[in-house]
Amino acid sequence: MQSRPILVVDDEPDMRMALTHSLNRSGYEVESASSGSEALSKFKRFDFSTIITDVKMPEMSGIELLGEVKKISPRI
Numbered sequence: 001m002q003s004r005p006i007l008v009v010d011d012e013p014d015m016r017m018a019l020t021h022s023l024n025r026s027g028y029e030v031e032s033a034s035s036g037s038e039a040l041s042k043f044k045r046f047d048f049s050t051i052i053t054d055v056k057m058p059e060m061s062g063i064e065l066l067g068e069v070k071k072i073s074p075r076i
Contacts, residue, residue, distance in 0.1 A: 004049035005029040009039040009065065011057040019052065036060025040068055051076060 006028050010016040016032050023030045033039035053062035
C-alpha cells in the first residue's frame, strides 16, 4: 500500500483508537495524536501521506492544525 503513514488526530481516545485500528486492519501504517499540538509536533518530525483530524478539539482545532500543516507542507 502506502509507504508513508497516515496521521490520525482526535482528542477522544475511543474514536482515535477505533479509526487507527480500522486503518491498520486495512493495511495502512498509522500514527496517532490526541491534540493538534501533538500532531503538529509529529508532523514536523515525520513524513505523513495523509492527516485525518477531528474538527473540534481543545486548544487547537482541526482547521487550525491543517492551516499550520499547510504552511509547512502545502501538498499534504
